[in-house]
Amino acid sequence: MQVIVAKDYDELSRWAAEAVAAQILEKPDSVLGLATGGTPLGMYRELKRMHQEGKLDLARVKTFNLDEYIGLPADHPESYHHYMQENFFRHVNLPADQAHVPDGTAGDLAVECQRYEEMIQAAGSIDLQVLGIGANGHIGFNEPGTEFGAVTHVLSLDPRTIKANARFFGSEDQVPRQAISMGIKTIMKSRKIILLASGTDKAEAIMRTVTGPVTVDMPASILQLHPNVTLLVDKAAAAFLKLDGGQMSVNC
Ligand code: PGA
Numbered sequence: 001m002q003v004i005v006a007k008d009y010d011e012l013s014r015w016a017a018e019a020v021a022a023q024i025l026e027k028p029d030s031v032l033g034l035a036t037g038g039t040p041l042g043m044y045r046e047l048k049r050m051h052q053e054g055k056l057d058l059a060r061v062k063t064f065n066l067d068e069y070i071g072l073p074a075d076h077p078e079s080y081h082h083y084m085q086e087n088f089f090r091h092v093n094l095p096a097d098q099a100h101v102p103d104g105t106a107g108d109l110a111v112e113c114q115r116y117e118e119m120i121q122a123a124g125s126i127d128l129q130v131l132g133i134g135a136n137g138h139i140g141f142n143e144p145g146t147e148f149g150a151v152t153h154v155l156s157l158d159p160r161t162i163k164a165n166a167r168f169f170g171s172e173d174q175v176p177r178q179a180i181s182m183g184i185k186t187i188m189k190s191r192k193i194i195l196l197a198s199g200t201d202k203a204e205a206i207m208r209t210v211t212g213p214v215t216v217d218m219p220a221s222i223l224q225l226h227p228n229v230t231l232l233v234d235k236a237a238a239a240f241l242k243l244d245g246g247q248m249s250v251n252c
Pocket of ligand 1 (some may be wrong): 036037039040132138139140
């Protein structure tokens with residue numbers, strides 16, 4: 001696991017976009033795993049700029065988002081379908097049928113989970129997965145306590161996640177209680193992973209991800225067992241790490 005510390009959120013966002021762009025240059029038909037939330041917004045802004053400047057071609061890329069709320073239709077302003085459309089998809093040349101987000105309104109959610117997981121595996125699994133992290137250590141919506149062996153599944157949001165995401169909905173009452181998420185096993189099959197974290201409220205989770213025991217109580221700690229993970233964090237999120245010149249390599 002490698003940890004790279006950016007001086008601020010803008011630098012972190014640029015580095016994340018460069019990592020995605022490098023992946024696509026190296027393999028134009030890459031399969032990307034994408035995240036939502038506040039943290040990757042700067043990365044999407046940079047990717048949009050690169051595309052507008054003619055430096056990024058997504059014509060052959062496939063994308064799979066990590067998760068979606070149960071019960072929110074695609075046009076709901078807080079659905080992750082809508083988020084992706086507004087912040088990324090509509091600004092770039094990614095063909096609509098190559099961009100995938102789980103359907104949180106599916107009549108049979110178990111069937112939808114299986115369909116989504118099979119689509120990822122049929123695409124050859126994910127080349128580069130972008131992750132955020134919750135203050136409770138969740139990746140995707142895999143909350144503390146989630147089995148490491150889970151593939152795409154339905155889960156209940158942790159009270160800390162409901163509280164954190166209330167800022168997008170206006171109040172806690174309006175935050176959906178359940179979501180579909182790629183499982184930890186799905187995520188761990190990705191060939192390369194970058195995890196982005198910004199701000200002091202992520203500092204403890206980052207420290208436990210890097211140096212703590214691998215435990216379902218801190219889902220991101222499983223990343224210690226993945227062969228190609230880079231944590232891109234800003235100084236605030238790195239506050240509890242002992243760093244050598246802004247970089248840290250941890251052999252797990
Ligand atoms: P955030 O969410 O980027 O909005 O902090 C990250 C997450 O919950 O995974």
